[in-house]
Amino acid sequence: ALIQSLQKLCSSTINNSSSCLSFVKSSFCFDNRFNQSNLLLDALSTTQFLGVSGPVQFTSNSTNRINGLYYSLKNLHSVASGLSFVSVLEYVDPGNWRTPLKENVIIWPGNTLTSPSSRALLKGVTLRIGIIRGPPFLIVENITDNTGQTIIQYNGYIWNLLNLLKDKIGFNPIIQLAPSNQTYTQIVQSVNDGAYDIVVGDVTVTSTRRELVGFSNAIFDNSLRIIMRKSPDISVDLLSFLKPFSRNLWILVFATFIYAGILMCIIERKDNEDLESGSILSQFVLSVWYCFGNIVGYGVEFNARTAAGRFLTAGLYILSLILVASYTANLASDLTIAKSQGVISGIDDIKNKKIPNNRIGIRVGTASEDYYLSEISGGNKNYHPLYTRQQMYDELLAGTIEVSFLDDGIAQYVTNDIYCNLTLAGNGFDVGIFGIVTPKQWLYAQDLDVNILSLRETGQLEDLRQKWFEQKHCSDSTVTSTAIEIKAVSGLFVTFAVISVLSFLL
Template structure:
């Protein structure tokens, strides 16, 4: 058989001779009979071309190339030489090590030369091609925490590109293990995963390393290495309240200080009612002081919570104080009811779904489900959920996925479990994973079909797994948790503080002060009489005190005089 190139060259030489002949000077040498169908086209100089082609003869790399009229095969045997690329002082030498003649087998040349195998070895490899020393163009896909790319400027002002994450660490382990050379190429962010991995067949990359899922459809055109990351699909949604039952949840609308202030206000108002009404209200008369006080506090409590009490205020001051209680009740009860309803509504809110079965059963509209285009999750969704229909909400990038979920454009999205766990634990604390994982798969390195170094790469990956190094880098990048634990009591309180309604209590304090003034004004005559009686009691006691003092002075003087007279009589 003749190589295609030399067949084409023979045809070209024949056409050249045909077109240069004198017979065809008057017309085109490349004229055809036109037809509607391309296979019915007929070359006018067909017979002459075959005659010239049979006489064509030239020398190619496989020997003399010549044909005859009776056969389409070349007359002479083909001749090939196998050369070995060997290093030398002056560069590379191409040394002939085997010859081949068409009718025979490969034979050593007269001057026999040894074959230098990769690694400068004289021993032929018995198992596989090795990657050591091979330069690879490695395509990487930016996806936190698998691959993160950033520019780093040193003290001298030089900027370099730094690659961090699970994939760069894995590649470095493989480089240390196998010994190949790496040139990183970051895949364009506007390309889908399907487009990126097909670039391997186009020669853009030698291999692609990233969060690429192994699927049956992809294996038709590409090969994959051993698994580098165990993966599953999961559902990611916005986080809602998942706190355990709280027996005192009904107290949450008000802060603890506000509850204490409300209680003290009720007791304070009860004391005032007892003071104002105890003398004039028949329900409080003829009762012990403790009973009067308790009944007065009950009266204030009933008016604050809006529950009817057994008696009404009879004095102007008591009624005015009751108005203050009504105002206090109006604001406190309304605020409590509104805040409690809000808290209960939030607490009652559950996840919109519990797992993949809810999506299959149509619990969520398809246009509220976000799917990244060109990913394995899209293949799964089309195959298992929609039957090939593309009625979901399409997403082009992972950032668009997060933004759409957080802003409420979509309610749920499918994501790879590794990336989803990292996102909800370290970046997006108000997102969460719901339900069980499904569609267990694996990430692997994308390689061309029947890649020469596939076995060597697989052996290196398996060696890293057995040594536990892959588990170590997985723990390094995926076990970190920067978001607070959802089970911890770190939720933001919505309780109403004193500051929010401090004006209400100031108004009530003013009302109680006015009520107290009204009470004092109504009792002014009694107060005046009591003051008069009190003063009158004080005056007699003062007069009596002065009289006793005068008598005491007189007695002292008389005794002193008697003592003087007695002393003189004794002296005489």
Template sequence: MQVNLIDVIVCGKFQINIRKTHASMSHSTADFAIGQHLRILVIEAPPFVIVHNSSAQNPTSGGAKNFEQIRHRSDPLKTKHPGVLIYGFVADFICELERQMHFTYTINVADPSMAYHSLVALLAEDNRQYDIILSNIAATSDRMLKVDFSTPFHEDTFRIITRLNPYSSSLSLFSCFNPFTWDVWAAIFAVMIYSSIIIYVFERHNRDTENNQSKLKAILIGICNGLTSILIMNGELRLTTSSSRLTILGLYALGIILVATYTANLSSFLTLNRGQPFISGIDDIKNGLLPFSRIGIVTNSSISDYYIRNISTKYYALSKVEEIYTRLLDYTIDASICDSSLIEYAVNNYYCDELTVTGVGFVKSSFAVVLPKNWLYKTDLDVHILALRESQKLESIENVWMSHQTCSASLSSSSSNFNQDDNSKSETFSLNVLGGLFLIFLIITAIAFGFHICHCRLTIMSAFHQTIKRIKLSIR
């Protein structure tokens, strides 16, 4: 009985301790930062943070370009800088947290060119000037060694952005030769030389000798006739032998097929390259489809960490996200990797018919509030962020900003699926494909040679006998 009494007493003490602990935690949660003043740092990154500076005469930032369209969708938040307001996902997120947690705040806007790693490092300082950082900052293992992160408020992935028109605006003199490979063009040129020579051989005895043309000039004229025979059926050619006519018929057949094949493949080549990006995803970059020096990466960011660890140490360094778009448009780079939310918003609202997002998302990342190490109110902030997610308020904020687009649906990268298979890409025709055509033409000319030999057999025999006599006389 004594053991049972002790058990009851111990159990009772345990219950009392639980009640005390629970009451203590409830008191801490209820008293979170009521009357506390938070110094919040943000950095411009549409659609998370859209900065509007009313004092700037010519705003050039991406968010300011459609300020008139977004100003009626939510109330802006004032910042510490006079005339500077912020809109976007983060502004609405701060308002929701303020309603539930009853704190006051001051918002500072960081320099847009400030590196993300440097931004995070501000909270690792002992004499820090800010309490939290709220923007599109991903929680990574390296950053967690210096600072803490709240529960994620948004899940994102990396994606690739490139030009809608993959080719440079500089003049290309040889782009029209793309439908055929170089060996096919060499074979076409060889056919013209070959056909002109044999036509000259077939016709030289029947031509009027009053023209007094040299052999070289006659061969050059034959080359011109061969070219016109491949491109068009020239009715002005006056041929006197059946061998020449048979050769020209072979050229006609070869020319019709080559011109039809060239035209169809050129149309396909131009159409496909106008309608799809020239890379289909991250695998194309890993496989070296683009020179690494033509890939733009924002330095000192989670993206640069991933790129250096998994792809290459060579890239074109960019100082901020906004520079991605300008470097793509001036053809300094051909592609870039960035957070999908940022580049999809930019393409859908600012660069509709100029840039496109290609491939599927890769490397999932979580955006969270950056906190100092051992921050007193971290647990309470996490609870309220989860409450916003459970009440679907975070989802409604995401729908307002992430799905917004001013471009037409036909030009939107989000509504266009550019994930093409490898066999859908334009391919040039090689000699392996068209070699049979040239072989058929050689057979036709061989038959023409047979006709020519039969037609001129007496002349050939006479010339042969005269040659034998000359050889015998020279031997004597």
């Protein structure tokens, strides 16, 4: 409107165009004045035209437009001469959408008057699909064909899923393998930047990522697992067979031997033929031996002859019954725990600092890093950084790190099929899902979700899971044995060896 008013001013009232744009200049910018301001306002008040937002017209009594905003919604109609845009709705401010004076119907796709209620369909749509290397979700192999040329061949859970969706929906995929040096955070950002239309892989849905992109319904139920070396060395404790009883209880048992031996010697030495022929020391030793044999459940070479001796023997039997049963139960429990116990038993041991932070390997730019920072270290990046899964496996086997975090499906695949000397500790934690990464508010999100749900309901997703994650090729010899190892009771045999040597010397 201002441009048209200036054009009208300079063309109708002033012949010299340079003078119609003259100003009264001042050193202070706000004191500059347009010489023909009154004439410009008069020209502006008489200017009227149809703009993008409707008719534009002013009056001398107001600084606002007379008629306000105006929009027209047009529908493409097929007519005899071709195609024509027909106005079907008008928007006038103040007000709302309204039917124009000449009412026209809306013709929807398919030449129907009924408005469509279905979603936008992916059928026939070309999609740039980013895929992420990582067995068994995506296995990438270089194959030499009959002509001698090397071609890339894909396989795995994600590849099978893509083929199912392609056959079911009918989209046209353009497959792009994500660079191996990109982190998951960078790959997700690539969708937000428009490098891919969607990304299909083992991408965990997190709140941080949802702020950048959208996600489909779950394509894989996931949790994190602790992966570590199998069968770590356990230190040998030569006195482990004494642990079922506390030190004070052992002292009490030993004192009971001595006390009962003295009492038996006093009671039996005059009436027992096996005792009366020996010296006082011999009588005392035999009496203690008698008490020891009865407490541990084995007989000795003489029997009590007096009523008092038999009554004392009955007390020793009762004591033996409780002590031997308690010792046996506690020893069995201790040996079982010692046999099955590894470096850690679950995520709580990590949180309780049982392993130094610099011995915990964490892959940078993954959901496991987010979990570690939020749940374990309080935002402190004090872990041992890892950049690839292969680096994780290598450093676990080399002993550079003690444990690491890995997604459940991949962890089971690796420990069952690839690295038989790696194992999983404890149960899964940080339960979540994998989803297909899409742009936020993606037009085809509903169509993709409906078809993924259909695959789940028909059991096809479960079939893929069983195919790629529930097979086991590692030898059964790697299964933890239920037998107690020699080193668990080595101290007991060492003690017996010492006793046998002393008995020979005596």
